[in-house]
Amino acid sequence: MKTRLARPLGLAVALTFALGACASNLGGRPAPSPHATLSSWQPGATRAALEGFVARVSDPESPDFVPASERVAVFDNDGTLWAEQPAYFQLLFAVDRVRAMALDHPEWNNQQPYQAVLEGDMEALAASGHEGLKTLLAVSHVGMTTGEFEAQVRAWVEDARHPTSGRPYTAMVYQPMLELLEYLRAHGFKTFIVSGGGIDFMRVFTEEVYGIPPEQVVGTSIELRYEERDGEPVLVRLPELSLLDDKAGKPVGIQRYIGRRPILAFGNSDGDFEMLKWTAAGDGARLCGLVRHTDAVREWAYDRQSKIGRLDAALDAAVEREWLVVDMAQDWSAVFPSNDAGTHD
Amino acid sequence: MKTRLARPLGLAVALTFALGACASNLGGRPAPSPHATLSSWQPGATRAALEGFVARVSDPESPDFVPASERVAVFDNDGTLWAEQPAYFQLLFAVDRVRAMALDHPEWNNQQPYQAVLEGDMEALAASGHEGLKTLLAVSHVGMTTGEFEAQVRAWVEDARHPTSGRPYTAMVYQPMLELLEYLRAHGFKTFIVSGGGIDFMRVFTEEVYGIPPEQVVGTSIELRYEERDGEPVLVRLPELSLLDDKAGKPVGIQRYIGRRPILAFGNSDGDFEMLKWTAAGDGARLCGLVRHTDAVREWAYDRQSKIGRLDAALDAAVEREWLVVDMAQDWSAVFPSNDAGTHD
Secondary structure, rough: OOOOOHHHHHHHHHHHHHOOOOOOOOOOOOOOOOOOOOEEEOOOOOHHHHHHHHHHHOOOOOOOOOHHHHOEEEOOOEEEEEOOOOOOHHHHHHHHHHHHHHHHHHHHHHHHHHHHHHHHHHHHHHHHHHHHHHHHHHHHHOOOOHHHHHHHHHHHHOEEEEEOOOHHHOOOHHHHHHHHHHHHHHHHHHEEEEEEEEEHHHOHHHHHHHOOOHHHHEEEEEEEEEEOOOOOEEEEEEEEEEEEEOOOOHHHHHHOOOOOOOOOEEEEEHHHHHHHHHHHOOOOOOOEEEEEEEOOOOOOOOOOOOOOOOOHHHHHHHHHHHHHHEEEHHOOOOOOOHHHHHHHO | OOOOOOOHHHHHHHHHHOOOOOOOOOOOOOOOOOOOOOOOOOOOOOHHHHHHHHHHOOOOOOOOOOOOOHOEEEOEEEEEOOOOOOOOOHHHHHHHHHHHHHHHHHHHHHHHHHHHHHHHOOHHHHHHHHHHHHHHHHHHHHHEEEEHHHHHHHHHHHHOOOOOOOOOHOOOEEEEHHHHHHHHOOOOOEEEEEEEEHHHHHHOOOOHHOOOOOEEEEEEEEEEEEEEEEEEEEEEEEEEEEEEOOOOOHHHHHHHHHHOOOOEEEOOOOOHHHHHHHHHHHOOEEEEEEEEEOOOOOEEEHHHHHOOOOOHHHHHHHHHOOOOOHHHHHOOOOOOOOOHHOOOO
C-alpha cells in the first residue's frame, strides 16, 4: 500500500458506509483474451509503440532481440492494473475486516479508531490521524497465520463490492492491461507485479485475475515467524515491515525477488518513478510506460494534485525521456471488462 | 550460507592454499539431460519412489493429481545440488575475494583476519574466531553495488577451482539431481532453490547450471539501498541481514518468495528440517527427500557428527515419517557429471 492514506480513508469509509453492507455472491474475474491481441487499445501511436517494442525484442533477426529468459515485464498494481479510487482497495479491505471483527470485540464500540469505523464517524476517524490508520491496518493484517489471512482476503474478494460501481473489486481491473499482460506472455515475456500493495493480499487473486502466479508478485511485506502449534507448522504475520515496496523500495523489491532488471515497466504514479528509472537504465531496448488517469466519465481523472496515485515528477520525466504515456480516455476503447464477457457472475 | 562456519574455514583455507593459485580457464557447466530420465539413479526403491510420485501428481486421472501451477518443488543447494566439502563454496569465494582485494589493501598484510588469510596462517585465523569470519564475509559481500558483486562472483565461478578435485565449482554438482530437476520440469513442475547460501551469489550460475532462473532462487539475503550516482541508479549491498534462509527461516523464505507451499522438497541436513516439515504439512500428495552423504570414495561420507551439513534430527524424522532418504553410494550410479559429457572445458 502506498503512503499517505489518512485522507483517502475518510472518503473511502464514507462511501463504503453510504452503500451499506455488501452482497455475498461470487466475485467476478475477467479471463484474459485467448487471442492475445490488444483489441481494447485504440489504433494509433500508443498501441503501435507497444506492438513495435514487443516485435523488436522477440524477433531473433532484430538488432534489439532479447532472449526470452530476460524478457521480464513488471507492472504496478493500484492504478495500473486495477483502479485505486475512491481509496486503495486494500484499505477498504482493512475497514471491512474491522467491521467483521467487531463482533468479537465489543470493546471497540467505545474505542477509537474502531468506533469511528463502526459508526461511520468521519470526523472522529480523521481525528485519529496516521496512528489511527496504522491501528486499523495492523489489526486487520498482523497476528494471524498466513493461512488465516489468506482465507480472510479470499472471502473479502468474493463478497465485497466496490462502493461506486457495485462490482467485485476484481472486476475493477483494466481490460486493456489484461490484454497487454497476455500479449506479452504470448511473446515469451514473464510478467510480474511490483506494487506498494501487500504481497500476500495480492497473491490471493493475481493468478486468477491477471494470470500472474504468487511467485511473480512483489509487494510490501511484513516479517513472518515460524512456529509449531501442537506439532503443526504455521507462519505468523508479525507487526514488523520487511519491505516497503514503493518509490526507492521498488528497485530493491525487483532485485530481492526477481534478481534481474526488467526490460519493460508500467506504472501510474510518482511511486513508480524509481522503478521506471531502474528499468530504463539497463542496456538494450527498454519500454517504460505510465497509465494516465484522464477519463472522468469511464473511470477517474486525476494526476498532479491527487492524494492517491499522484503523478507529477514521473510525468515530467516521461515527456523528457520519451517514455510511453497512456491516455486512458484516448487510448483505451474499453476500460473495464464488460459484465457479460469478462466476469463470471 | 549455513551457520557455524569457523571450523570449516580453517580446513578450507588450508586446502585452498595447499593447492596454490587457481588456473583461469572457463568454468565447466553441466547441461541437463535432454531426455529427462533419471538415468544416473540406480534402478530400485528410491528411483521408483521418485517416478511414482511424479506420475501420481501429474496424471489427471490419478486421485493424487495436482494442477501444474501448484507443482512447486524446492531444493536446498549446499550438499543437495552441489557439494559442500571441504567447506561451503561461498566461503571459499570469500577467501578468494580477500586475496584478490589485498592488492588494493596493503594494510591487510599486518591486520587480522586478513593477514591470516594472506599468509595461510591457520592458527591466527582460528584465533580470529567468529568475528574474524564475519569480517571476511562482510568485506567480500557488502559495500559494492549489485552489478559489481555479480561481476565478482561471475569471474570467480569461471576461474576458481575446487581444492581437491581441481574442477570448477559448478562442475561439483550432482548429476542425479540435475536429472531430477529436469525430470520434474518435464512433468510440469516449477523448480526452486531454497538455500542458506547467498541469494545473489547463487543467482549468477543457477540458470546455466541447474536451469533455475534467478527469480526462482530463494536464499539468505542482505538489505539493499537505492541510490542515484551521477544520475545513474544503483543498488548498494548493505551490512544488514534481510533473511537468514536456514532452519526456521526456510519456510519463511518459501512464503516470502514463492507464496505457496511446495509439494516436493529436498534437503540434506538439519538446516532443511523445518522446510521439510512445512512441505509435509500441506494437503494432498507430498514428497520429502534427504540426500545422505554415504560415499567416501566418489564424494564424502558424513552426517550426524559433521560440522558442515549435519544430518541428525531430520534423519530420525525421515525414518519415522517415511521420508525418502537417498543413499548416494547405493542410489546413484554417477555422482558428478563426467568431464567429457557434462562440462564445456
